[in-house]
Amino acid sequence: MNRPIDPHQLTQAATTVGTTEGYMPGWGNDFETEALPGALPQGMNSPQKCNYGLYGEQLSGTAFTATRPERTWCYRIRPSVKHSHRYEKIDLPYWKSAPCIDPDVISLGQYRWDPVAHSGAGLTWLTGMRTMTTAGDVNTQTGMASHIYLVTESMVDDYFFSADSELLVVPQEGRLRFATELGIIDVEPKEIAILPRGLVYRVEVLEGPCRGFVCENYGQKFELPGRGPIGANCMANPRDFKSPVAAFEDREAPSTVTVKWCGQFHTTKIGHSPLDVVAWHGNYAPVKYDLRTYCPVGAILFDHPDPSIFTVLTAPSGVPGTANIDFVLFRERWMVMEDTFRPPWYHKNIMSELMGNIYGQYDAKPQGFVPGGMSLHNMMLPHGPDKEAFEKASNANLGPDKLDQTMSFMFETRFPQHLTEFAAKEAPLQDDYIDCWTSLEKKFDGTPGKK
Numbered sequence: 001m002n003r004p005i006d007p008h009q010l011t012q013a014a015t016t017v018g019t020t021e022g023y024m025p026g027w028g029n030d031f032e033t034e035a036l037p038g039a040l041p042q043g044m045n046s047p048q049k050c051n052y053g054l055y056g057e058q059l060s061g062t063a064f065t066a067t068r069p070e071r072t073w074c075y076r077i078r079p080s081v082k083h084s085h086r087y088e089k090i091d092l093p094y095w096k097s098a099p100c101i102d103p104d105v106i107s108l109g110q111y112r113w114d115p116v117a118h119s120g121a122g123l124t125w126l127t128g129m130r131t132m133t134t135a136g137d138v139n140t141q142t143g144m145a146s147h148i149y150l151v152t153e154s155m156v157d158d159y160f161f162s163a164d165s166e167l168l169v170v171p172q173e174g175r176l177r178f179a180t181e182l183g184i185i186d187v188e189p190k191e192i193a194i195l196p197r198g199l200v201y202r203v204e205v206l207e208g209p210c211r212g213f214v215c216e217n218y219g220q221k222f223e224l225p226g227r228g229p230i231g232a233n234c235m236a237n238p239r240d241f242k243s244p245v246a247a248f249e250d251r252e253a254p255s256t257v258t259v260k261w262c263g264q265f266h267t268t269k270i271g272h273s274p275l276d277v278v279a280w281h282g283n284y285a286p287v288k289y290d291l292r293t294y295c296p297v298g299a300i301l302f303d304h305p306d307p308s309i310f311t312v313l314t315a316p317s318g319v320p321g322t323a324n325i326d327f328v329l330f331r332e333r334w335m336v337m338e339d340t341f342r343p344p345w346y347h348k349n350i351m352s353e354l355m356g357n358i359y360g361q362y363d364a365k366p367q368g369f370v371p372g373g374m375s376l377h378n379m380m381l382p383h384g385p386d387k388e389a390f391e392k393a394s395n396a397n398l399g400p401d402k403l404d405q406t407m408s409f410m411f412e413t414r415f416p417q418h419l420t421e422f423a424a425k426e427a428p429l430q431d432d433y434i435d436c437w438t439s440l441e442k443k444f445d446g447t448p449g450k451k
Contacts, residue, residue: 183244
C-alpha cells in the first residue's frame with residue numbers, strides 16, 4: 001500500500017542563490033548545502049565536534065588517489081555504521097548481474113520487444129526490476145546490465161543501495177521520487193537521473209504506474225564526453241544537470257536496508273531512517289537532467305555523421321576512445337543534408353547497441369518500435385533501416401525536414417550483451433523482427449552510369 005508523500009517528513013534546505021526548486025546546477029561541481037543553518041563546517045572537514053551533535057563522514061566514489069577524487073563529506077544524525085547490522089541474503093529473481101549466460105538462451109541475433117506490460121501486481125523499485133541483458137562482469141567492475149522497471153508502489157520504511165554500480169534511470173511512464181541521503185530527486189519522462197554507487201535511497205511513486213529503463217553501470221562513472229572539434233558548447237551542457245539540496249529525516253521506525261553487493265542481495269534491519277544527512281559538501285552526488293535541454297549537432301551539407309555525436313554521457317573503459325558504456329539520445333532535430341540517405345545507414349559495429357523508445361517514432365524503424373519498447377543489435381551483427389524506411393529515404397524530396405515528436409536512446413557497450421531468461425522467454429519478444437529486412441530487394445544494375 002502506498003504511503004502518501006508527507007512534505008514535512010524530510011527537512012529540506014531552503015532554496016538559496018544558485019538553486020532552482022531544490023536543485024543546484026552543474027556537472028561535477030563541488031556543492032555545499034545544509035538543511036539547518038550552521039550544520040556545515042567551514043574551512044575544515046572533520047572538526048572535533050560538529051554542530052547539532054552531528055557525525056562527520058565521507059562517502060568516496062573513487063579511490064583517494066584518483067586524478068580528481070570524487071567524494072562527499074556528510075554531516076549526519078548517526079554514522080552509517082548505525083545503518084548496517086547483520087545481513088540476511090534474499091532473492092530478487094528478476095534482477096540479474098553479469099556474468100549471466102543462460103546456455104538455453106541464444107543471444108546472437110537481432111531482437112526487438114514490445115513494452116513490458118504492467119501485471120496488476122503491487123511492485124516496488126526492487127521487486128519490479130526486470131533485467132533484459134547483462135554484459136561484462138560485476139565482480140571485476142566492468143560492463144553493465146540493462147533493465148526495465150515496473151513500479152506501482154512506494155517503498156515504505158525500505159531503503160536500498162548498490163555497492164556494485166551506479167544506475168542511470170530513464171523514465172518512460174509515470175513519475176518517481178528518489179528520496180536519497182543527499183536530497184530529493186523527482187523524475188518523469190523526458191528526464192533522467194543518475195544514482196551513484198553506495199548512495200542510500202527510497203523510491204516513491206508520485207504518479208503511477210511507472211515504467212522505464214535502467215542502465216546499471218559496473219565500471220567507471222559516467223562523465224560528459226569530450227567534444228573535440230565541436231568545442232565548448234551544445235550537446236549536454238554542464239549547467240543543465242541538477243543535484244539536490246540537503247534534506248534529512250529524523251525518524252524512529254523499524255526499517256529495512258537492502259544492499260546489492262557482487263550481484264547478490266542482502267537485507268539488514270535497523271530502527272530508524274538512514275536518510276539523516278543534515279548537511280553535505282562535495283562532488284559525489286545524485287543528479288537529474290532534462291533530455292529536452294540536449295542540443296544536438298549534425299551535418300548541414302551532406303552525409304550522415306556517426307551517432308556518437310549524439311552522446312549524452314559516457315563511461316570510459318581502459319581502452320582510449322572505446323567506452324564501457326555510451327548513453328546516446330536521438331531526439332527532435334532538423335535534417336538538411338543534400339544528396340544524402342538521411343536515416344542511419346546499414347552497418348555492423350564492434351559495440352553492442354540496446355535501444356529504447358521513450359516516445360514517438362524512430363526514423364529507421366517506422367513500424368514496430370513503439371514507446372516503451374526495446375531492441376538489441378549485438379556486436380558485429382548487421383542492422384539498419386527496414387524496407388519502408390529505405391524506400392522513403394531513397395526517394396524523398398530532400399528539402400529541410402523536421403524530425404519531430406520523437407525521443408529514443410541507446411545504451412551502447414563494448415561488451416556483448418547476453419539476454420536473460422526473462423528477456424528470451426517472458427518479455428514480449430517480437431518473433432518476426434528479423435523478417436523486417438526480408439523484403440529488401442536486389443537493385444543492382446551493372447549498366448555503366450546507371451544510378
